[in-house]
Amino acid sequence: MALFTLTAYKGTDEIAYPVRIFLRFDPLILVTTLLSSHVVPTALLLSLITVFFTLVFGRVFCGWVCPLGTLNDCMGRLTPKENRRKPLGDQLRRLKYYGLVFILVSSLFTLQIAGLADPISLLIRSLAVAVEPAINLMAHTLFDLLYRAHIPVVTDVSEAVYAFLKNYVLAFRQPFFYQGAFIGLIFSAILLANLFRRRFWCTALCPLGALLGIITRISPFKRVVGKGCTSCNLCVKECRTGAASDVKGEWKKAECVLCGECQEDCPEDAVRFGFFPALGPAVGRGKVAGIDLQRRGLITSLVSGILIVPIVRTTPLAKRRAGRLIRPPGALPEDEFLRRCVRCGECMKVCLTNGLQPALLEAGLEGVWTPRFDFHSGYCQYYCTLCGQVCPTGALRKLSQEEKARTKIGLAYIDKNRCIPYAQGVECLVCEEHCPTPDKAIKFEQVEIMTPRGRQRIRRPVIDLKLCIGCGICEYKCPLHDQPAIICTRLGESRADELLPF
């Protein structure tokens, strides 16, 4: 969480130690990226460390590292007593494996949708797009109230606290995101599922948990229940993932997140974890349950993993992209971009102007929650390269400032029916003032026009399409807020490398 707030901007060109560090340790993202785009993102090789630990110990990542797991544990404290004691049914447990198969198969057919359900992507996205804007708004509302009330001592204290929060915790400006509510609802549902069973997400749904669960099958680390066991079933009742068992039952190894609580809780001190414990002094047997998938479910997930590819790729948007789908600078060519982007939303969080927004259907079904520019919300700052710096998979390349300044993400067009000098014969010039290219892409033409006030010479903006980089600041700043008279489309973007008439 601390890292999440640290992924904020202080004015220099580079950004410090961002939250993507968690994504780098995420082997699900590594595997699916590998399958879908046939490249090995070197940064993601860090996740092999996670694989190694899982091979040796088990799902330690889930129990000790995963921030969503930690959040689920916090929420688990709210689970009603009667639900705490009931272990999750095997039917539900299997869901996550079917989900994993579905994701792996579809990524084998080059469809990268792992990010939708990957816990790290999901968490970062939810925090960035839904939670942070909400917390910000609440904080601002509260401190605003105190500020306006101007109560002698209280306001002084609240202002000091507010200054501190603003400096270190809150966003610099109130963020606004499309689908924040939608993404937030999904996130709340995941957290509230803890009321039904503790760590419901981790045991029933998490595809990363499933992957690690499979890997851990060959780990030599074992849980053994010794002779002292009186089958009091305290460990079974207290296990947050329903993996523990007494001396007679089977330990669900693939479910165990190695929190170690059963060992601590056991009144007889009969539970042990260790390597090759059968050889040790502790007497007893560790029975280990398999994953036990059903053929029917496995085939269903396999087939649907294949079928999802033509389903999402036969929408008209997949055939021809919408003109207003403008990607961040440094984005790979669209096909490659879609295979790499895991929708973690970090680029949207760091975007200085709040211009990057999650797509819904603008990029087709395949591009749900991928970043796109919305020039009503913000624009692409000329010198800023943050999105490329935080992207964990290289879907957005890290650009130097010079490269960034050369990268076209689209082109601007003037709507002469609305633009004030064209439509009303009055000078306006705001777009020209803000155009950031060193040689302005928006220039003036001097014209003599007939107005109700007689003949007049005025200046009108024209666009030099060779210089325009499509950053959208003109559209954002156009004084005709309702429907800007200058808009950017994706035509001419550098990555598409299309032949253009100019």
Add this chain to the structure above:
Amino acid sequence: MSKLTRREALKLLLAGTGAALAPWPWGNFVSAATPPAPDVVISKGASPSRITEAAIQALGGMSRFVSRGDVVLVKPNMAWDRKPELAATTNPELVATLVRLCLAAGAKEVKVFDNALEDPRRAYVSSGIMAAAKGAGATVRYVDERRFRKMDLKGEALKTWEVYQEAMEVDKIINCPILKHHTTARLTMGMKNLMGLIGGDRGRLHWHLDQAIVDLAAFFKPALVVLDAIRILTANGPQGGSLKYVKQLNTVTAGVDQVAIDAMGARLFGLRPAEMAHLPIAAKRGLGRMDLGKLRIKEVQADS
């Protein structure tokens, strides 16, 4: 008998007063007031901080403008995300020097802020002003959205507008703009720089820009204007972005008269003051004088 006319009575009264006041040491006051401070100082030299200091010295020193215990706002142009070399923002050394002089003159606090047009986190850093001003002892904060309040500006174009309250709370405002090209206003100098103290949709001001900035100048009435013409932007303003539009003038011009300083800026740029549409409006409004021929102009050279 002769009647005492009103005229004679007044004469008598005057003479009487004169006789009564004659023994006072008037000489001290008169000699302190001479020579009169120049209206406009032009200071030239290689070191930005030294020419700034020399300009203020020639005007009579900072203590003429800043009293002990004052809270002073030094208002540079740091609206853009550009490096200082690109001449889109005020020279950071100039800002730091002003901050230092204010503190030396006994100011309680010196504030530096600007309602930047681009992301302030970038503009404050890129312009180099945040670091320089902080180094000199100023308080540099970003603009707090809550502190804009709609106020009656009593202007011709600006009747009411959102004004940054911190700018209203300070005792003195020292305006330190940069001289540069601007496509709408031709040049942006002192009066235009005051747009950084207001909020609202400033893009819309461009439809009545000349009148609007005169209204701002009449409203804020800075105590001193120090115009940075050390590096000027000759084209593609107000943002620039390329060194080929930057010209080194190594000049600072300062004074109390907002109109005179903008007029001098126009001359330094190579224009006649009358070519700047806002100057006749401001002069007519009684904000100052634009006829440089009639002003006391003092040139100082600050080379080591």
